Amino acid sequence: MRMLSALNLNNMEDSAPILSFEAVSFGYGPHLPSILTNVSFMLKPDTFTVIVGPSGGGKSTLLRLASRLDVPTSGTVKNTARTRMIFQNAALLPWKTALQNVLVGTTDLPGTPAEKKARALAALAEMSLTEHANKTPRELSGGQRQRVGIARALVSEPQFLLLDEPFSALDFETAEKLSQEVLAIFNKKGITMLMVSHSIEDAVLLADEILVCAGGTIADHVVVPMPRPRNRTDAQVLALIAQVRKFIPES
Amino acid sequence: MSLRPLRKKHHVLYYSHHGRPPRPVHIVHRFAMPIVVPLLLVLGSAFIATGYFVVPSSYAAEGARLLAALGASLLRLLIAFVLSLLVGIPLGLWAERSRRAESILLPVFDVLESMPVLAFFPVIILFFLHAGLLEGAAIFIIFFSMVWSIAFSVVGGLKQIPADVKAVGKIFGLTRWQRFREILLPALFPATLTGSILALAAGWNIVIVSEALHAYSPHAAQAHDLFGLGSIIVAASVGGQNALLVSAMLLLVITIALVNLFIWQPLLAHAERFKFE
Known part of the structure; x- marks a missing residue:
């Protein structure tokens, strides 16, 4: 069950990895x-x-x-x-409505504003947030905010x-x-x-x-x-x- | 007049500090606190200093001149304020761009902000006198007293933006310009507004002296003084025209109170929705 040794990179050749770290080191200075x-x-x-x-x-x-x-x-x-992220505190923009926050996730997608709005509304509907589309994050509960964050991440089909x-x-x-x-x-x-x-x-x-x-x-x-x-x-x-x-x- | 609360339509939302919900405030209280109280203070102190309690009717004719002077001073403030925003915001953004930039620029801002700008005013006047742009001297000195509040508030505002929110722009594929327009500028609105209020307060202080150029430069004559509320106050004070002095001061207080009531307070209330929790 447990692999005590470091992962053997060659063991995963059967399918191309979606993410790989190779001997990565990081420091801020x-x-x-x-x-x-x-x-x-x-x-x-x-x-x-x-x-x-x-x-x-x-x-x-x-x-x-x-x-x-x-x-x-x-x-x-x-x-x-295509990578998207869901954050600890949702990281929504407080001056935008739920719909506008989800639209941020469509910024780099092709399509007209109307098409993007339709996608964003569909993503909100998928998270059961249709009736909250025009509310700002302050008007939403913690769970609803996080679901807006998920809708924003999913709207571009990452x-x-x-x-x-x-x-x-x-x-x-x-x-x-x-x-x-x-x-x-x-x-x-x-x-x-x-x-x-x-x-x-x-x-x-x-x-x-x-x-x-x-x-x-x-x-x-x-x-x-x-x-x-x-x-x-x-x-x-x-x-x-x-x-x-x-x-x-x-x- | 009864202080019984007025009907609902007469209640107004007044800015309340962050964390407190906006609350309806009686319309009398709304005007009494920012206008009537400062006016009483000015009238009281004017009476003690000059013996005038009300503006004599002979000065009613000066009303138009005072309003025109107020307009000229306001225009100077406005130009200097816009210049402060145009310079202060990029300076703040530049300082926050990297630790290195911050370590170099912030001490420079600190020194420049602490510099007594009036000490350099004679040199500044001389420079603009030679260039034939006396108006420039006043605007420059008002600008110089304003710009640092804006720059520091932008630096502070940038530090208030959560790292996750900054990350949103990059992860969701926004271009640099979109990140600036969609995230950075709105997020900076509350801090920049606070900086602007401080900047304008500093500007009102300086505008009084910035118009009386002859008082600061041996090369400038009284004729070089710029038309404005500040130069009227200085001239009236020096010339012992106490009634004119009181009139100008009252106009100044009313203007500052109205700017506060009808510009800053609504903007402060609006800024609440731009704040991160």
């Missing part, structure tokens, strides 16, 4: 300590991968590098897929979705519901997903693979073999949660 050191992994298409690890371990930096927001100090990040702790700012019930919605989107659309989470439970419930990011590198890699949907109280799930917990230094 030549005199500042490295945040990531010699990180190598790759993601196959249509997989759901979750990165877990202690705070300050480099999880979010991995996501920023995967999204090309940052450039590695050394090594190579390859990502040629191949690769990055999720930066999308449920951590929500209450348990909303987080649970939203994680099921994310899973439904994954099953329906087949978008490759890479999620950063502080919750090992979420990782085991959702992921095909779990990467443990600690000390600035991928310290461990766990394959989750159970079929989805998974139950939080299932013995196999509980055992795997306990196992992953042991790999994380601070826990």
